[in-house]
Amino acid sequence: MFSFISLKTYSFVYFLHFIAVTTMAILTNVTVDDSGIDPITGQWIIYSNGVWNQGPCPSCAAQPDKAHMYNMTWHDGSVRVSNATGPVIATFSFNGSAIYIFCAIALVKYWGISNMTFSIDGEVVGSYERNIDGTAYEYEYNVLVYSNTTLSPRPHQFTLQNGDFGYSGSMSFTIFDYLIYS
Numbered sequence: 001m002f003s004f005i006s007l008k009t010y011s012f013v014y015f016l017h018f019i020a021v022t023t024m025a026i027l028t029n030v031t032v033d034d035s036g037i038d039p040i041t042g043q044w045i046i047y048s049n050g051v052w053n054q055g056p057c058p059s060c061a062a063q064p065d066k067a068h069m070y071n072m073t074w075h076d077g078s079v080r081v082s083n084a085t086g087p088v089i090a091t092f093s094f095n096g097s098a099i100y101i102f103c104a105i106a107l108v109k110y111w112g113i114s115n116m117t118f119s120i121d122g123e124v125v126g127s128y129e130r131n132i133d134g135t136a137y138e139y140e141y142n143v144l145v146y147s148n149t150t151l152s153p154r155p156h157q158f159t160l161q162n163g164d165f166g167y168s169g170s171m172s173f174t175i176f177d178y179l180i181y182s
Helices: 002-024
Strands: 030-033 046-048 052-055 074-080 088-096 099-106 113-120 123-131 139-148 154-162 171-181
Touching (some): 030 088, 099 113, 099 154, 113 139, 113 171, 139 171, 154 171
Antiparallel strands (some): 030 171, 046 088, 052 074, 074 171, 088 154, 099 171, 113 123
């Protein structure tokens, strides 16, 4: 009888442990600002291959209202495909199963289009293109330009590329604000 109680007690303790571990595995959203670091892992967003301006910046062309930007900052980049030496890229490594990318969109025709290509683990997984037809210096804020909720739960590398290098002559302008992953 003692071994039966021990087995029963062991099974109950194992069950409680399983419930506790399962409960701790609930997905958590992590917000990473364009100028900050991942508050969980310390991972930075890496900006490369071209000119990224960190706003607010008095001499920058983009002047969105910082009160509408996450943590009052942004990174903007422009590229004219016909004379660019390469794409303007932002890369971020994360461990999760979903990612959401938020930008501000400049509604000024002078800046051409907003054209972005998104890759995960080296494979193109989406794009965003918006022709800009406004004439005033206006912006749309917190625009979800890409989301993916079907990733396998493991480490990933996300890349945002500004400009479509298969389309010549067009200028593309991106104002990256923040991302969320889980």
